[in-house]
Amino acid sequence: MDWLTSAAPAIASAFAALGVITGAAFSYRQVKRKGDTDERIATAQVRATTEAAEGQTYVEAMKTVTAGFSSLLDQQRGMLDQQKVLLEQERTMHAQTVERVNLLEAGQLELTREVRQLQEEQRKDRRWKAAALDYIRDLRGLLAKALGRPAPEPPEEIAADILGPDRL
Numbered sequence: 001m002d003w004l005t006s007a008a009p010a011i012a013s014a015f016a017a018l019g020v021i022t023g024a025a026f027s028y029r030q031v032k033r034k035g036d037t038d039e040r041i042a043t044a045q046v047r048a049t050t051e052a053a054e055g056q057t058y059v060e061a062m063k064t065v066t067a068g069f070s071s072l073l074d075q076q077r078g079m080l081d082q083q084k085v086l087l088e089q090e091r092t093m094h095a096q097t098v099e100r101v102n103l104l105e106a107g108q109l110e111l112t113r114e115v116r117q118l119q120e121e122q123r124k125d126r127r128w129k130a131a132a133l134d135y136i137r138d139l140r141g142l143l144a145k146a147l148g149r150p151a152p153e154p155p156e157e158i159a160a161d162i163l164g165p166d167r168l
Contacts, residue, residue: 129161136162 140151140162154162 133161 136154144151153159
C-alpha cells in the first residue's frame with residue numbers, strides 16, 4: 001500500500017480533476033438546462049404571443065365578418081321591406097284592375113242587352129212599317145176604286161215608302 005501513498009498526490013490530482021470535470025459537467029448541465037428552460041419559456045412566450053395575436057386577428061376577422069353579414073342582412077331586410085311595399089302596391093293595382101274588368105264586363109253585358117233590345121225594336125218597327133205600308137197601299141187602291149179617280153198623293157215624308165222608289 002505504499003504505492004498508494006506515493007500515488008496519492010496523482011490520485012488526488014486525478015480526483016480533483018475528475019471533481020472539476022464533474023463539477024463543470026454539472027455546471028454545464030445546469031446552465032444548459034437553464035438555457036433550455038429559458039429557451040422553452042421564450043418559445044412558449046413567443047408561441048403564446050403569436051397565438052394571442054392570431055386569436056386577436058381571428059376575433060377581428062370574425063367581427064368584420066359579423067359586421068358584414070349584419071350589414072348584408074340589414075340590406076336584405078330593407079330590400080324585403082321594399083318588395084313587400086311593391087307587392088302590396090301590385091296587389092292593390094291587381095284588385096283595381098279586377099274591379100275595372102268586372103265593371104267593364106257588367107257594362108258590356110248591359111250594352112249587349114240594350115243592343116238586343118234595340119234590334120228587337122227595329123224588327124218590330126220594320127214589321128209594323130211593312131204592315132202599315134201594305135195597309136196604306138190597300139186603302140189607296142180601295143179609295144181609288146171607290147172614287148173612280150187616283151188617290152191623293154201622299155205627303156213628301158212618306159211618299160218614297162208608299163209609292164216605291166221607281167214611281168217617284
